[in-house]
Amino acid sequence: MxxxxxxxxxxxxxxxxxxxxxxxxxxxxxxxxxxxxxxxxxxxxxQRSIQQQQPFQSVQQGQQHIGNVQQPAQFSQNQRTIDLGETHCKSRPLDLVFIIDSSRSVRPQEFEKVKIFLADMVDTLEVGADATRVAVVNYASTVKIEFLLKTYFDKPGLKAALARIESLAAGTMTGLAIKTAMEETFTEESGARLTNKNIAKVAIIVTDGRPQDTVEVVAATARAAGIEIYAVGVDRADMKSLRLMASLPLDEHVFYVETYGVIEKLTSKFRETLCGVDACALGxxxxxxxxxxxxxxxxxxxxxxxxxxxxxxxxxxxxxxxxxxxxxxxxxxxxxxxxxxxxxxx
Structure with missing residues (x-):
């Protein structure tokens, strides 16, 4: 039994x-x-890749063509921001450095608008040691690294540091600022991830004037080192210099706003630009x-x-x-x- x-x-x-x-x-x-x-x-x-996705369609629609020269997207006071609530966008890890112009031409209230723009940008990102790391390079006649990629891994601390940034006044040494960012912030010692980690290195330059030094060679060197450069021009910004600094294609990396009062409209555009596509959710x-x-x-x-x-x-x-x-x-x-x-x- x-x-x-x-x-x-x-x-x-x-x-x-x-x-x-x-x-x-x-x-x-x-x-x-x-x-x-x-x-x-x-x-x-x-599909092995979703590269055919075109995250810049609204930029292309906003372009103006003068002869055979394609102009960057322009954002006006009455332009509606982009609603990304229904897109399959998710924040991807970045080593992101903001390079901001605080020369004499940027008035105090305008500089506050720039800081609000940076804080809004941070809100769209997933910030952390294993997510996006953020640094800020502030420049005028001199260059000041406000904080490095390894300094803040949380949004509250990062946004508090942004609020404490003060303008430097005087000239506009944009080339020196790019060189400083490349040599002193996009390094492993400063918190940048190794190349084999497949983390994109991105620099966003915000300026309203003409550089008082050369930018073409140093920007080309930075791009060759794997840094993707976006150039944001405000008001009196020199468009030729913006195009010399930015990565290709220019229509996806050069932006222009009429005043600092509407710079926050770029937040949703950069969110769309810097996001990673949820390929599985797309099908x-x-x-x-x-x-x-x-x-x-x-x-x-x-x-x-x-x-x-x-x-x-x-x-x-x-x-x-x-x-x-x-x-x-x-x-x-x-x-x-x-x-x-x-x-x-x-």
Whole structure:
């Protein structure tokens, strides 16, 4: 009798393991992953990259063309800000350095507008040691590093530091400011991540005047070092200098606002520009699990399955299949043998 009960326990144990395995395979959720059986993820054609996304359409619509020269986007007082509530935008990690002009031409109340713009920008970012790190370089005739990328990893501390920044007055040494940012803030010692970490290095320059030094060579050196440069011109800003500083394509990296009073309208534009696309949410055709990878995605299989050569579909591991079959056969054989023995013993 004990042998028969033991056989029944064996089979019940096997069935329990099968149910648990099925639960593991089809249940649970991993952060930053999308399961293919989720009803909210429509299948689409598999794409290794979402580079064809055009996050600057509104910039292109706002451009003016003079002859064959494409002018940067201009933002006026009555222009509506962009609502990104319905987009698949998520903050991606950056090493971000603001380079701000506080020369004599920037009046005190205008400089306060710049600080509000920076604080609004911080609000759109995910700030942290493993997320976006922010530094500020303040310049006029001299250059002052207000704080480094390694200084603040929380929004309250970062925004409080922004509020304490004071203007320097005097001249406009933009080239020197770019050089200082490149050599003293975008370094590992100052908190910048290593190149192999795949963290974008971004500089946003805000100025309203003409540089009193050369910017072309130093900006080219910074870009060659992997720093993506955005140039924001205000009011009397020299557009030629902005184009010499900015990364390509210029229509995506050069911005112009009429006054400091409307500079906050750039916040939503930069949020759209600097965000990472949630590629899985846009649609995928992974058999099991979609994993975001910056602006693209990769497919992953559940436990006990292997990703096929097409990098989309999954096949159950042969060893696990044969192991399950052998275990079940062995269990049923053992139960049958014990039932026979029990009948004979009676």
């Amino acid at each position: 004990r042998s028969l009960i033991g056989g029944l326990v064996c089979c019940m144990s096997f069935l329990t393991l099968e149910v648990q395995a099925t639960y593991r395979l089809y249940g649970g959720y991993h952060p930053r992953q999308h399961h293919a059986d989720s009803p909210n993820v429509p299948p689409q054609t598999f 995928h055709d992974c058999d099991h699990i979609c994993v975001n990878n910056n602006n693209s995605y990769t497919c992953k299989c559940r436990e006990g399955y292997t990703l096929n050569a097409d990098k989309k579909t999954c096949s159950q591991d042969a060893n696990e299949m044969s192991g399950n079959e052998l275990s079940e056969d062995a269990c049923m054989y053992d139960l049958s043998r014990k039932v026979t023995q029990f009948g004979r013993s009676r």
